[in-house]
Amino acid sequence: MKNSSPRIEGEEVRPQARIKDLVVRELQEEELVYDLKSKQAHCLNKTASAVWRQCDGHQTIEQITARLQHEANAVIPDMIVKDALHQLGQANLLEQRATFLAVKPHLLRREVLRRIGLGAVAALPLVTSIIAPSSAQAMSCGDPNNNINQNAVGCACLGANDCASNCCGEFAGPGNICVTPGSVASGSPCRANCECASGSCPGITNTCT
Amino acid sequence: MGRKCEKGSIIAQILAAEWTAPPSIFPTQLAQVTPILLNSGGGAWAWRQIRQTDLNTTPAAHELHQAYRMHALQVAIKELELARVFASLRAQGLDPLLGKGWAIARQYPEPGLRPFGDIDLYVRRDHHNDFRTALQAVPDAVVDLHTGAAELDDRSFDELYAHSHLLSLQGVNVRVFGPEDQLRLLCLHFLREGALRPLWLCDIAVAIAGLPQNFDWNYCLSGNAQRTAGVICTIGLAHKLLGVPITTLPIAAKAATLPRWLLPAVLKLWGQGKPTKGRRRMMAAYLRHPTGVLSALQERWPNAIEATVGTKAPFNNCPRWPFQLGECVLRTTAFAQQVPRLIQKSKSDEGMVKN
Numbered sequence: 001m002k003n004s005s006p007r008i009e010g011e012e013v014r015p016q017a018r019i020k021d022l023v024v025r026e027l028q029e030e031e032l033v034y035d036l037k038s039k040q041a042h043c044l045n046k047t048a049s050a051v052w053r054q055c056d057g058h059q060t061i062e063q064i065t066a067r068l069q070h071e072a073n074a075v076i077p078d079m080i081v082k083d084a085l086h087q088l089g090q091a092n093l094l095e096q097r098a099t100f101l102a103v104k105p106h107l108l109r110r111e112v113l114r115r116i117g118l119g120a121v122a123a124l125p126l127v128t129s130i131i132a133p134s135s136a137q138a139m140s141c142g143d144p145n146n147n148i149n150q151n152a153v154g155c156a157c158l159g160a161n162d163c164a165s166n167c168c169g170e171f172a173g174p175g176n177i178c179v180t181p182g183s184v185a186s187g188s189p190c191r192a193n194c195e196c197a198s199g200s201c202p203g204i205t206n207t208c209t
Numbered sequence: 210m211g212r213k214c215e216k217g218s219i220i221a222q223i224l225a226a227e228w229t230a231p232p233s234i235f236p237t238q239l240a241q242v243t244p245i246l247l248n249s250g251g252g253a254w255a256w257r258q259i260r261q262t263d264l265n266t267t268p269a270a271h272e273l274h275q276a277y278r279m280h281a282l283q284v285a286i287k288e289l290e291l292a293r294v295f296a297s298l299r300a301q302g303l304d305p306l307l308g309k310g311w312a313i314a315r316q317y318p319e320p321g322l323r324p325f326g327d328i329d330l331y332v333r334r335d336h337h338n339d340f341r342t343a344l345q346a347v348p349d350a351v352v353d354l355h356t357g358a359a360e361l362d363d364r365s366f367d368e369l370y371a372h373s374h375l376l377s378l379q380g381v382n383v384r385v386f387g388p389e390d391q392l393r394l395l396c397l398h399f400l401r402e403g404a405l406r407p408l409w410l411c412d413i414a415v416a417i418a419g420l421p422q423n424f425d426w427n428y429c430l431s432g433n434a435q436r437t438a439g440v441i442c443t444i445g446l447a448h449k450l451l452g453v454p455i456t457t458l459p460i461a462a463k464a465a466t467l468p469r470w471l472l473p474a475v476l477k478l479w480g481q482g483k484p485t486k487g488r489r490r491m492m493a494a495y496l497r498h499p500t501g502v503l504s505a506l507q508e509r510w511p512n513a514i515e516a517t518v519g520t521k522a523p524f525n526n527c528p529r530w531p532f533q534l535g536e537c538v539l540r541t542t543a544f545a546q547q548v549p550r551l552i553q554k555s556k557s558d559e560g561m562v563k564n
Contacts, residue, residue: 025285025320027278034282041282130278152326152351164351 016057051084084125217476226258245482252276281321292379360397363432389429396443403515
């Protein structure tokens with residue numbers, strides 16, 4: 001399987017982790033990253049996290065692999081590092097926009113499994129998106145009479161001025177709730193014009209145009 | 210036991226595992242209560258309690274795990290916001306007291322177990338306008354500015370400051386209530402909000418489990434006797450429902466005797482998973498669209514705990530319905546007095562909704 005070192009304009013890539021506009025929280029088994037720009041949350045397993053932490057913009061992939069091998073005191077195929085970099089790149093967690101894989105990711109993973117065996121599945125890097133829509137409701141809402149800088153998304157409102165998001169949507173019945181502006185795609189149910197990416201939530205259908 | 214009480218018991222069993230034993234429930238039971246746990250902010254805490262059990266591979270557990278991850282990030286983001294607010298206020302020479310939210314979340318065994326939304330600041334009445342103006346410097350922060358000390362208004366601000374602590378967050382000093390005031394505030398807030406969120410009782414249990422050696426019970430229990438009785442009752446509830454040990458506490462004997470109606474009332478409420486006050490549709494919205502007003506009134510029928518607190522009734526074994534009725538009358542009267550102002554606001558907001 002062809003798997004040469006990726007290059008940008010002839011130079012060997014020295015991956016650099018993005019730092020700006022990211023909120024990072026390290027947990028016991030994984031690392032969580034929230035992109036303040038794209039508002040996406042990612043979960044990095046131990047392997048992906050270890051690779052990401054080595055991306056200092058100075059080390060080549062070869063050097064990163066060597067460093068990880070030294071730290072883990074085990075043989076780590078460079079394709080694992082490349083797979084991690086590929087996923088980190090996809091999640092926009094690297095400064096570079098390089099192509100780290102010469103093959104399709106699933107083929108690479110199959111090759112890794114063939115080489116190191118099924119027992120090493122846990123060692124495969126994994127960058128996943130975190131989606132927990134219900135937990136948005138978990139925040140408590142303050143007293144509407146006290147809130148200084150308006151209510152958070154999910155809290156009751158009477159008009160846009162009541163919401164920090166400046167977007168107050170209607171419930172199915174009367175009464176309103178602060179919603180996230182521009183968060184609903186075309187054809188999906190909406191509660192306010194401002195909630196639609198298109199800016200239009202016609203009253204009859206209540207779906208974004 | 211009713212179905213709602215049964216659900217409430219399952220919730221209690223899960224949340225109590227920190228101080229008791231791992232929950233012995235079926236995956237179907239976990240699935241039943243997971244939406245309530247997620248909606249009430251208890252998802253991450255529930256995940257912590259089941260992650261070492263056989264339940265940890267169920268689809269419901271996956272949801273709870275995701276909530277844990279999400280809360281861990283939300284807390285990290287909120288901490289930045291909180292530090293920004295305090296840095297800004299301090300730069301303007303203001304020093305508010307922070308209550309609930311981060312103040313208790315930091316005491317949980319791991320970050321992210323206790324999500325928090327708004328920033329509850331408590332300020333002296335005569336400083337309210339200064340804070341209001343100062344907070345305009347951080348327009349995107351969601352701040353709940355309490356004029357006065359809310360449930361703690363039976364002590365002076367000087368006392369509250371004297372017992373308060375300064376903590377460092379991202380290099381910024383954040384002033385929080387002392388442990389005595391914090392425990393009292395958490396208990397009274399739990400009762401005032403009608404015990405709706407199981408996580409609020411976890412807050413109390415976490416606070417009790419982490420009481421410092423020099424905790425001043427005399428000070429904690431000083432002030433309005435009615436409220437103090439409520440505090441003791443809530444501590445008893447945390448012990449009975451969540452298993453937090455209280456035998457060494459001087460109030461253990463008093464806290465062991467709870468009104469007969471209290472435990473089933475709380476379990477039923479937890480099983481119902483009703484939204485908290487801030488998440489209900491505003492009553493004023495029904496002035497424009499009266500459809501559904503009956504169900505809104507039903508939703509607002511005060512529960513036994515709210516009614517007891519609202520009517521300043523004693524926490525004893527007497528039936529609660531007279532107090533519920535009384536509380537309903539009090540609320541309706543208060544709302545009726547606001548109607549002219551609300552109609553005016555409703556008219557001015559007419560064009561702002563669906564913008």
